[in-house]
């Protein structure tokens with residue numbers, strides 16, 4: 001029997017991590033003799049949903065089992081979710097979904113919609129009740145959305161891999177001890193990894209900073225690449241366990257639809273022309289407005305996007321662009337820019353008076369319709385139109401992304417464009433998790 005398990009929202013503000021609970025469960029299922037048909041999948045959902053923390057992720061585990069193993073597996077899964085969840089803490093509403101057989105059209109639809117929309121727990125629960133799935137829910141039951149979406153999102157098309165190593169319990173909450181130089185070296189030597197090191201800001205990006213159990217998360221194009229990279233990093237604290245996941249990280253999965261409408265909590269892709277000269281605020285944010293078919297749209301490049309703001313600030317009315325971003329609950333309909341494609345630049349004209357041919361000083365107007373005169377040379381009067389100079393633009397057409405540190409989990413980094421892949425459906429490598 002084919003069995004898909006979805007887990008979501010075991011996280012809470014005080015630490016805990018859905019992928020960690022999943023890693024423990026995978027080890028237990030492995031000991032029970034389950035056959036894994038895929039790496040566990042980490043599925044990031046619509047990043048604009050207000051009640052989700054930034055790091056939140058849902059996980060799916062896909063296995064083949066003997067029919068008589070089902071009950072034992074359900075028991076083990078429930079035990080693990082309960083043990084690793086902060087049940088009872090505010091904002092922690094874990095869920096476990098067990099689907100017998102492969103996901104049908106309705107569950108696959110939930111998986112797609114969860115990237116763009118705000119789905120209600122009730123509507124997802126109705127679908128689960130009509131299917132061959134069992135849902136185990138806690139708290140406000142909100143985890144059902146992510147758990148079901150993870151089951152339905154089988155990542156047949158573009159995907160990446162992430163090797164996550166976890167810290168032992170006694171070290172959690174302390175600074176992570178790894179050698180920055182080894183990360184820089186890995187970043188240079190293993191080209192099939194991405195978002196490991198921010199050269200511009202000299203920052204290590206593989207280690208989070210919070211109290212969660214993740215020690216490092218190494219992203220890459222293949223399982224071999226992330227494993228190779230992991231072995232290169234010098235870590236000076238014990239690694240509790242590690243596991244390779246297959247994910248929609250770095251795939252722009254939330255921007256697969258052209259949407260010319262702007263809705264709260266949804267990703268937006270909007271094409272139009274710059275309507276006004278962009279504004280730079282004291283906080284270092286840059287705002288611009290774009291006129292398109294669906295009206296005018298306000299966009300913001302916030303301070304953490306770094307040098308991306310310079311690109312936005314250089315835009316002028318008439319530039320043709322496509323913007324990608326999301327509308328948050330708090331932002332009054334302003335799009336938080338995640339990327340921009342500049343299609344065409346408008347001509348930037350500088351209108352000037354001509355210069356004096358004798359002394360090269362710029363001429364002054366001699367009065368309406370009378371041409372120009374020189375303030376130094378009394379004999380010079382010229383009748384000619386004003387000069388229209390084309391100013392060289394400081395931006396070029398093309399794709400622009402924020403600084404690496406401002407990338408979302410789903411943001412597709414430069415190196416992945418034209419490197420998108422299709423899943424070959426092969427079972428995991430021989431060695432893809434500890435011990």
Ligand SMILES: [Zn+2]
Nearest residue numbers: 356359374377
């Ligand atoms: Zn002159």
